[in-house]
Amino acid sequence: QDSVYVPLFTYRTGPFAGSGTHIADGMHDYLRMLNERDGGIGGVKLVLEECETGYDTKKGVECYESVKGKNPVIVNPWSTGITLPLIPRASVDKIPILSMAYGLSASARGDIFPWVFNPPATYWDGLSMIVKYIGEKEGGLEKLKGKKIGFLHLDAAFGKEPVPLLQELAKDIGFEVALYPVAAQDMQNQSSQWLSARRDRPDYMIMWGWGSMNGAAVKEAVRSGYPMDKFYSVWWPGEDDARAGGAGAKGFKMLNWHAVGTNFPAIQDIQKHVVDKGLSKASKDKVGELLYNRGVYNSLLIAEGIAQAQKVTGKKVVTGEDVRRGMENIKLDPARLKELGLEGFTDQLVLSCSDHNGHRAAFMQEWDGTKWVKISNPIEPMTDRVKGQLEAAAKDYAEKNAGWPKRTEACDKAS
Amino acid sequence: MLYREAGQFKTNYVADSAIFPLRQDRIGLGLIIIAAYALAFLGNSFLLQAVMIPFLVFSLASIGLNILTGYTGLLSLGTGAFMGVGAYACYKLMTAFPEVNVIVWIFVSGFFSAAIGALFGLPSLRIKGFYLAVATLAAQFFLQWCFIRIPWLVNYNVSGALDAPLRTLFGTPIMGPNATPQTRYLVVLTIVILLTWLASNLVHGRIGRMWIAIRDMDLAAELMGIRPLQTKLLAFAVSSYYCGVAGALLVFLWYGGAEYDVFNINQSFFILFMVIIGGLGSLIGSFFGAALIFILPIVLGIVLPAIMSPFGISVGADVIEHLRFMIVGALIIFFLIVEPHGLARLWQIGKQKLLVWPFPY
Amino acid sequence: MDILYKIFIEPFVFMGEAPDLLIQTLWEGLVSGVLYALIALGFVLIFKASGVFNFAQGIMVVFAALTLVGLYEKGVPAFLALILAVLVMLVLAVVVERVVLRPLVNQPDIILFMATFGLTYFLIGFGELIFGGNPKEMITDALFLPQGTTELDMLGGMVRFQHLDIAAAVIASIMIGLLAVFFSKTRIGRALRAVADSHKAALSVGISLNQIWVIVWFAAGIVALVAGIMWGARSGVSFSLQIIALKALPVLILGGFTSIPGAIIGGLIIGVGEKIGEFYWGPLVGGGVETWLAYVIALLFLLYRPQGLFGEKIIERI
Amino acid sequence: MSSAVQMQPQATQTVLTVNNIEVVYDHVILVLKGVSLNVPKGGIVALLGANGAGKTTTLKAISNLLRAERGEVTKGSIEFNGERVDKLSPNELVRRGCIQVLEGRHCFGHLTIEENLLTGAFTRKDGNAAIRRDIEAIYEYFPRLKQRRTSMAGYTSGGEQQMCAIGRAMMSKPSMILLDEPSMGLAPQIVEEIFEIVRKLNATEGVSFLLAEQNTNMALKYATYGYILETGRVVMDGPAQMLRENEDVKEFYLGVSEGDRKSFRAVKSYKRRKRWLA
Amino acid sequence: MRAPDNPVFAKGDVLLAVENVSLGFGGVKALTDVSFDIRKSEIRAIIGPNGAGKTSMLNCINGFYYPTEGRITFKGVKRPKMRPYEAARGGIARTFQNVALFKSMSTLDNIMAGRSIKMHSNFFWQLFRHGPAMKEEVEHRRFVEEIIDFLEIQHIRKTPVGRLPYGLQKRVELGRALAMEPELLLLDEPMAGMNLEEKEDMSRFILEVNQQYGTTIALIEHDMGVVMDLSDRVVVLEYGRKIADGTPSEVKGDQRVIDAYLGVAH
Ligand SMILES: Nc1ncnc2c1ncn2[C@@H]1O[C@H](COP(=O)(O)OP(=O)(O)OP(=O)(O)O)[C@@H](O)[C@H]1O
Ligand SMILES: Nc1ncnc2c1ncn2[C@@H]1O[C@H](COP(=O)(O)OP(=O)(O)OP(=O)(O)O)[C@@H](O)[C@H]1O
Ligand SMILES: [Mg+2]
Ligand SMILES: [Mg+2]
Numbered sequence A: 001q002d003s004v005y006v007p008l009f010t011y012r013t014g015p016f017a018g019s020g021t022h023i024a025d026g027m028h029d030y031l032r033m034l035n036e037r038d039g040g041i042g043g044v045k046l047v048l049e050e051c052e053t054g055y056d057t058k059k060g061v062e063c064y065e066s067v068k069g070k071n072p073v074i075v076n077p078w079s080t081g082i083t084l085p086l087i088p089r090a091s092v093d094k095i096p097i098l099s100m101a102y103g104l105s106a107s108a109r110g111d112i113f114p115w116v117f118n119p120p121a122t123y124w125d126g127l128s129m130i131v132k133y134i135g136e137k138e139g140g141l142e143k144l145k146g147k148k149i150g151f152l153h154l155d156a157a158f159g160k161e162p163v164p165l166l167q168e169l170a171k172d173i174g175f176e177v178a179l180y181p182v183a184a185q186d187m188q189n190q191s192s193q194w195l196s197a198r199r200d201r202p203d204y205m206i207m208w209g210w211g212s213m214n215g216a217a218v219k220e221a222v223r224s225g226y227p228m229d230k231f232y233s234v235w236w237p238g239e240d241d242a243r244a245g246g247a248g249a250k251g252f253k254m255l256n257w258h259a260v261g262t263n264f265p266a267i268q269d270i271q272k273h274v275v276d277k278g279l280s281k282a283s284k285d286k287v288g289e290l291l292y293n294r295g296v297y298n299s300l301l302i303a304e305g306i307a308q309a310q311k312v313t314g315k316k317v318v319t320g321e322d323v324r325r326g327m328e329n330i331k332l333d334p335a336r337l338k339e340l341g342l343e344g345f346t347d348q349l350v351l352s353c354s355d356h357n358g359h360r361a362a363f364m365q366e367w368d369g370t371k372w373v374k375i376s377n378p379i380e381p382m383t384d385r386v387k388g389q390l391e392a393a394a395k396d397y398a399e400k401n402a403g404w405p406k407r408t409e410a411c412d413k414a415s
Numbered sequence B: 001m002l003y004r005e006a007g008q009f010k011t012n013y014v015a016d017s018a019i020f021p022l023r024q025d026r027i028g029l030g031l032i033i034i035a036a037y038a039l040a041f042l043g044n045s046f047l048l049q050a051v052m053i054p055f056l057v058f059s060l061a062s063i064g065l066n067i068l069t070g071y072t073g074l075l076s077l078g079t080g081a082f083m084g085v086g087a088y089a090c091y092k093l094m095t096a097f098p099e100v101n102v103i104v105w106i107f108v109s110g111f112f113s114a115a116i117g118a119l120f121g122l123p124s125l126r127i128k129g130f131y132l133a134v135a136t137l138a139a140q141f142f143l144q145w146c147f148i149r150i151p152w153l154v155n156y157n158v159s160g161a162l163d164a165p166l167r168t169l170f171g172t173p174i175m176g177p178n179a180t181p182q183t184r185y186l187v188v189l190t191i192v193i194l195l196t197w198l199a200s201n202l203v204h205g206r207i208g209r210m211w212i213a214i215r216d217m218d219l220a221a222e223l224m225g226i227r228p229l230q231t232k233l234l235a236f237a238v239s240s241y242y243c244g245v246a247g248a249l250l251v252f253l254w255y256g257g258a259e260y261d262v263f264n265i266n267q268s269f270f271i272l273f274m275v276i277i278g279g280l281g282s283l284i285g286s287f288f289g290a291a292l293i294f295i296l297p298i299v300l301g302i303v304l305p306a307i308m309s310p311f312g313i314s315v316g317a318d319v320i321e322h323l324r325f326m327i328v329g330a331l332i333i334f335f336l337i338v339e340p341h342g343l344a345r346l347w348q349i350g351k352q353k354l355l356v357w358p359f360p361y
Numbered sequence C: 001m002d003i004l005y006k007i008f009i010e011p012f013v014f015m016g017e018a019p020d021l022l023i024q025t026l027w028e029g030l031v032s033g034v035l036y037a038l039i040a041l042g043f044v045l046i047f048k049a050s051g052v053f054n055f056a057q058g059i060m061v062v063f064a065a066l067t068l069v070g071l072y073e074k075g076v077p078a079f080l081a082l083i084l085a086v087l088v089m090l091v092l093a094v095v096v097e098r099v100v101l102r103p104l105v106n107q108p109d110i111i112l113f114m115a116t117f118g119l120t121y122f123l124i125g126f127g128e129l130i131f132g133g134n135p136k137e138m139i140t141d142a143l144f145l146p147q148g149t150t151e152l153d154m155l156g157g158m159v160r161f162q163h164l165d166i167a168a169a170v171i172a173s174i175m176i177g178l179l180a181v182f183f184s185k186t187r188i189g190r191a192l193r194a195v196a197d198s199h200k201a202a203l204s205v206g207i208s209l210n211q212i213w214v215i216v217w218f219a220a221g222i223v224a225l226v227a228g229i230m231w232g233a234r235s236g237v238s239f240s241l242q243i244i245a246l247k248a249l250p251v252l253i254l255g256g257f258t259s260i261p262g263a264i265i266g267g268l269i270i271g272v273g274e275k276i277g278e279f280y281w282g283p284l285v286g287g288g289v290e291t292w293l294a295y296v297i298a299l300l301f302l303l304y305r306p307q308g309l310f311g312e313k314i315i316e317r318i
Numbered sequence D: 001m002s003s004a005v006q007m008q009p010q011a012t013q014t015v016l017t018v019n020n021i022e023v024v025y026d027h028v029i030l031v032l033k034g035v036s037l038n039v040p041k042g043g044i045v046a047l048l049g050a051n052g053a054g055k056t057t058t059l060k061a062i063s064n065l066l067r068a069e070r071g072e073v074t075k076g077s078i079e080f081n082g083e084r085v086d087k088l089s090p091n092e093l094v095r096r097g098c099i100q101v102l103e104g105r106h107c108f109g110h111l112t113i114e115e116n117l118l119t120g121a122f123t124r125k126d127g128n129a130a131i132r133r134d135i136e137a138i139y140e141y142f143p144r145l146k147q148r149r150t151s152m153a154g155y156t157s158g159g160e161q162q163m164c165a166i167g168r169a170m171m172s173k174p175s176m177i178l179l180d181e182p183s184m185g186l187a188p189q190i191v192e193e194i195f196e197i198v199r200k201l202n203a204t205e206g207v208s209f210l211l212a213e214q215n216t217n218m219a220l221k222y223a224t225y226g227y228i229l230e231t232g233r234v235v236m237d238g239p240a241q242m243l244r245e246n247e248d249v250k251e252f253y254l255g256v257s258e259g260d261r262k263s264f265r266a267v268k269s270y271k272r273r274k275r276w277l278a
Numbered sequence E: 001m002r003a004p005d006n007p008v009f010a011k012g013d014v015l016l017a018v019e020n021v022s023l024g025f026g027g028v029k030a031l032t033d034v035s036f037d038i039r040k041s042e043i044r045a046i047i048g049p050n051g052a053g054k055t056s057m058l059n060c061i062n063g064f065y066y067p068t069e070g071r072i073t074f075k076g077v078k079r080p081k082m083r084p085y086e087a088a089r090g091g092i093a094r095t096f097q098n099v100a101l102f103k104s105m106s107t108l109d110n111i112m113a114g115r116s117i118k119m120h121s122n123f124f125w126q127l128f129r130h131g132p133a134m135k136e137e138v139e140h141r142r143f144v145e146e147i148i149d150f151l152e153i154q155h156i157r158k159t160p161v162g163r164l165p166y167g168l169q170k171r172v173e174l175g176r177a178l179a180m181e182p183e184l185l186l187l188d189e190p191m192a193g194m195n196l197e198e199k200e201d202m203s204r205f206i207l208e209v210n211q212q213y214g215t216t217i218a219l220i221e222h223d224m225g226v227v228m229d230l231s232d233r234v235v236v237l238e239y240g241r242k243i244a245d246g247t248p249s250e251v252k253g254d255q256r257v258i259d260a261y262l263g264v265a266h
Helices: A016-038 A057-068 A078-093 A123-138 A163-174 A191-200 A211-224 A239-243 A266-276 A290-313 A318-329 A334-339 A383-400 B023-042 B045-071 B079-096 B102-125 B129-149 B181-202 B206-216 B218-223 B228-255 B265-278 B284-309 B318-336 B344-355 C002-017 C019-049 C057-073 C078-104 C109-131 C165-187 C187-197 C201-203 C209-235 C238-255 C260-285 C290-304 D056-061 D091-097 D115-118 D126-141 D145-146 D158-170 D190-203 D216-222 D240-244 D247-254 E054-059 E084-089 E107-114 E122-129 E131-151 E168-180 E196-213 E222-230 E248-253 E254-264
Strands: A001-012 A045-052 A149-153 A177-181 A204-208 A230-234 A255-257 A363-365 A371-376 B167-169 B171-173 C149-154 C157-162 D014-024 D029-038 D044-049 D069-078 D098-101 D177-179 D208-212 D225-230 D235-237 E015-026 E028-039 E043-047 E071-074 E091-092 E184-188 E217-218 E233-238 E241-246
Touching: A001 A016, A001 A057, A001 A290, A001 D098, A016 A045, A016 A211, A016 A290, A045 A057, A045 B318, A057 A078, A057 B228, A057 E071, A078 E222, A123 A163, A123 A204, A123 A230, A123 A255, A123 A383, A123 B045, A123 E043, A149 A163, A149 A191, A163 A177, A163 A204, A163 A383, A163 C209, A177 A191, A177 A371, A177 C187, A191 A211, A191 C019, A191 C260, A191 E054, A191 E217, A204 A211, A204 D098, A211 A230, A211 A239, A211 A363, A211 C209, A211 E071, A239 B079, A239 C057, A255 A371, A290 A318, A334 A363, A334 B265, A363 C187, B023 B045, B023 B181, B045 B079, B045 B181, B045 B206, B045 B284, B079 B129, B079 B228, B079 B265, B079 E168, B079 E222, B102 B129, B102 B171, B102 B181, B102 C290, B129 B265, B129 C238, B129 C290, B129 D247, B181 B206, B181 B228, B181 B284, B181 C019, B181 E122, B206 B218, B206 B228, B206 E107, B206 E122, B206 E131, B218 B228, B218 D091, B218 E084, B265 B284, B265 B318, B265 B344, B265 C109, B284 B318, B284 B344, B284 D069, B318 B344, B318 C109, B344 D044, B344 D177, C002 C019, C019 C057, C019 C165, C019 C187, C019 C209, C019 C238, C019 C260, C019 E222, C057 C078, C057 C109, C057 C209, C057 C238, C057 D145, C078 C109, C078 C209, C109 C238, C109 D158, C157 C165, C165 C209, C187 C209, C187 D091, C187 D115, C201 C209, C201 D091, C209 C238, C238 C290, C238 D014, C260 C290, D014 D056, D014 D208, D029 D044, D029 D056, D029 D069, D029 D225, D044 D056, D044 D190, D044 D216, D044 E054, D056 D069, D056 D177, D056 D208, D091 D098, D098 D158, D115 D126, D126 D145, D126 D158, D145 D158, D158 D177, D158 D190, D190 D208, D190 D216, D190 E254, D216 D247, D225 D240, D240 D247, D247 E196, E015 E054, E028 E043, E028 E054, E028 E217, E043 E054, E043 E196, E043 E222, E054 E184, E084 E091, E091 E168, E131 E196, E168 E196, E196 E217, E196 E222, E222 E248, E233 E248, E233 E254, E241 E248, E241 E254, E248 E254
Parallel strands: A001 A045, A149 A177, A149 A204, A204 A230, A230 A255, D044 D208, D044 D225, D098 D177, D177 D208, E028 E241, E043 E217, E043 E233, E091 E184, E184 E217
Antiparallel strands: A255 A363, A363 A371, B167 B171, C149 C157, D014 D029, D014 D069, D225 D235, E015 E028, E015 E071, E233 E241
């Protein structure tokens, strides 16, 4: 029996289920579609198993331990809190970790974290893109001088990660930063933050939130009359979050790096082979929504990692170690995307031995009251600035973790 | 028939006031300890890593809280934060003085949480019962806030998280990515056994009696010359010490890296429930409680799909999770109804029945 | 010196400079206070009647709101759904009494507290099983809750009053008033206090604990439903709403566990206190003080009055 | 409860029959080892016995309060007015007219004395006026309570609480009262007062009493029949008159052996032996 | 048991003097201008109707209440406002009207807990239950066993006291107070709820404590027989005021006492 085991860590329960469910559906359905349509990848069936984490670190670690014995080819923790404890384990257990655009930003460095992947962009990339976009709208980054940018963030490692970069940019460019931390237990109760925003009158507001914090923020912004076209977010809010703000939420903007909608052969295959056959948990109208497609993107990377692994090793049934190599060989260029039935779904992504992230561009999209509309071309991150942060962080991590294992895994291609 | 008190006479007070006066109990305990050590070599990594290590860590934290809530009767919802203090202190200490063995720092870190615990225990002189819980909640939220806000605590890590550097004992890694589950389990087990032994000495001696006196009837205790404030603060300090050590073990020997979030209010509740369901004022109950609250859901997670699949019902991970919640909730209520004084009391009644077996009374 | 100035002078100067913001802050504080009080009220009812510290109150709020919205989504007309939701809370009350409280009569408070934790777990699992974990929107329109904002030009600025918030304040005040009268003026009210005092003695004088508990849990269920509607309209209906119940704790403690007026006054003090604190003093330490400020305020009050503002005196007699 | 209902045809009928009950606490502690007793309609029956004999347990078994203390009647049956009551809840029993005054006060500490009395009338349906009247009657019995009517019961003195507990039970207008150590902690003249009340209620309203009492002297003076309990068994029973004259009872419970009361100072430490234990 | 040796206070000296003590709670006056004294090694009874303020008087003596007016002198020193544990450490022990034992502890542990103030081994040794800690434990255990023997409660040594019948609980409570080796022992209705046989036993214990160790005893009791037989002097309170003070026979004959307290037939 030829098969590879792909565990999916999901959270359809708990306080973050609102986001988690759609992502889980997208992840599952894409891989399921490959099974149904193609009989798996390269003729090998995928054994899919969900493990419910509830976004709880304790349960996530438990999930990891329980799937570990079944030779998973890759693990997606879907929570920064869960990713952190898994990072040191991955290298010992030889299981690659895919923390797609979350987790430890420093893990973009393949030479130090050979087992961790966080494509297509880090949070630092994301922040730099938003600042860049705002700057362009103002007519050049230097025009931001004297402006005030509010930063509404979850008061946790995830939300605070971009702060140093933001402050550095503020110093260089000359804008002012106002921080609005939101504690996890106050996610749904943000009136103080928005009151403070009324006091400080920031010219722009950037949000780094997750789960119900996003929806509540949109609501509060509308409530307190903040101009929505000045309100930007990193890539985590979904349609539900924007919808929460009602008509007033029009103009709310966020970064994204993949398409929404179902206008792709692969996604239509999902509908045909999975959703219509009742093999999915998703309701039909949710297919193609932002977070659903985010899940699809995640699975696309998994599938591609496996496919590449099969290619480089020549084996059909690959292992975690092979998939790690496969991931380092990912090259999702337009041609490949077209082959996969996802032409135009996303920008190209190339990972390598040293670069586990890609630092890809994202684009800005705007809520028009009913759906997301792409409003910009791809925005490249400010690589020069982000690199510095990244280098320092990775070095710092390795230094503080004296005894952090040196990369011993060979590289498949020069980077 | 093996379990009998008859024929075991105590000829001096030392023997009579032993913690396990019954020979069979002592033998049983010895066997359990041997089995626990043997498990390191028999158990697979899932058992050690996902079940036993956290179970022991939570048991230790429960012992800590039990000293405060179970023995002294002071309700605390700050356990999570006190565990956090231990973890952060341990992190600072071991990164600042890497040359000193980390085991030392694990024990020392407890003192920091003891100090903080005693500080937040001050209002307990005036405030009682559920009202006291708020004082400790203030500690919980305030400390948690400090954990996020003071980057110095994590040595300015950008990730804002604690990570476990490589540390060795006798040349074997016990912490960090290269430490095997076996070694970590052995370290945790030894620390937990040692601290449990010390706790049991304390609660069976003069100090333990003073704590229980305060719990059972604080006014009478005071009228007998027991200083309430000192006694309560001591309970806070000792309790927080245990929680602190448990916190350090939690992060560095179990997770191997964690965010401040693992020390949130849910952690506090989690431990409190272990203490209550296990049995307030019982050390062995702390272990039972940790087992029920921590291990039971894991077992259910494994067992539920297995019992459902033969019936052709294949259910998603989420449904399993929902059922798991429902069953754990129902079982908690069930156990409380069967024996409100916790599993420890159930155990005791079982032993009493065994003593008089085959007669019912 | 500078720091002293920042702590003791600057915030007040700022208050004077921008009175509109002060008014807005106070208003926001009052509104949150009322909403906290609504949750706290559910706790108080149950504590008053049985001495049970009901950990499940938070999940009851979620559960009630989800039932309402869930039924509506299934096509049940809004007001019928409301009635059905009330009935569901009644069923819940009966079941809780039968299954949890009755067998645990006369047990220590902390044991009952633990049992409500079991209940919480059960309700989380059950609720998610039925309604799924997805957040839902509260059916504000269908229930004819007012929406929109009134903006008043005053004091050199603009102050915004949400109609929904005004409605919340009015509804909460009416409920609290009704409950206060019900419990202080009726025979049941006295029986409640007796039960909370001692289950055993209450049993011995023939008070039917079963009946009382059903009544009270039902009342708490209705309060939970109202709280769920109000909070839901504000921030959506999802399981993360149960975290908010934690906010009721300092309110309870400040007002006293057993006092209905205490819940509302405690709520207002906490609501206003934390908003003012966060708004004017929060920035000094990087914000986010709201998470613990409420508890510290409550703690300071407690040091002065260990039974809360209106709680029943803790009897110390030997 | 109107007394007319109780004045049913058979005057010698028993109100309460306890039939060979066994009680276990906490699943393992066997306390009552087969206790049987009868209370005739309109009778005052005393339940005597040393500390720990099981008097309180017997009363609680009857009033069904045992379950609240994790005790259980494992054998035997209890009938009240001819009906099995072992499975009833305590409040249903109170509605049927049988109420217990708990040993050791148990007032509602946070309620005032008057509110305590009012809760006693919880099961009554005969309107406020009647309840007020009865409260006044109780204040007449215990003037001390009237003075303290607005104080929280938790702060009143031990004796005041005892009066409050007794008054509270009387407020439910029961047809049968289980009195557990009513005289404990009361001043001598109040003790007499209480027994007078018992006699009066018994005579005028036909209330039956089961009286657990250490003050044997008093109890046997007012009771019509008595049971003596030792370590969970009835060791002796008979009409009060007969018990009063029994030598053992005289020596161990009444303190009058050979006709004279001996001084507490004169007691010597010697092991005495009850004849019925021989 | 050792008798507390106190050279300054010989039998018959005033050990404790209560002077013009008043105590009020809001509107309620529990005590009004009460003065009396307790002499070394005597048994002093306090009697009076319910709610007269007897318990409150004891509460003042051991620091649980602080009199609103007046003063209390113990061993010749005027007492400052103090916490109850300080009074206890000064040598005043008591039992309670509503038994206040540590319910979940065994009889032995309850009495051992009464020894807490006499035990001093430090935390470190306690941790290891060795060395001085164990030595001390055994030494005090011996003392406690003496008390247990004395009170004839050997058979319930290891029973949790919450399960004991009321009368035995009172006895354990006496044991716990004795364990403190007090100079002044306050007993609040030690014989309530006991039958005659048990009262006789209890009387014997009280007398023996008093005679053998010279412990001063203040006793509240409603059983007049006991009071008359045991006490050396009696003070009678009514409505918070002292209405009589003297030997049992004097008090017994006092008309005010008969009216207020004894009723007729005594
Ligand atoms: N809740 C309980 N758990 C365990 N044992 C109990 C409990 N209550 C009472 N007992 C035991 O039952 C026995 C009888 O107690 P009970 O209170 O009925 O005696 P009693 O005759 O009323 O004594 P007293 O005169 O002191 O009130 C005692 O030995 C006591 O230890
Ligand atoms: N803390 C308090 N607050 C209010 N009133 C109190 C307090 N303590 C005592 N009292 C009142 O003071 C009076 C005297 O009470 P105390 O307990 O001293 O009486 P007692 O003489 O011991 O009576 P008994 O014989 O009934 O025990 C009582 O009326 C009581 O209600
Ligand atoms: Mg009794
Ligand atoms: Mg008294």
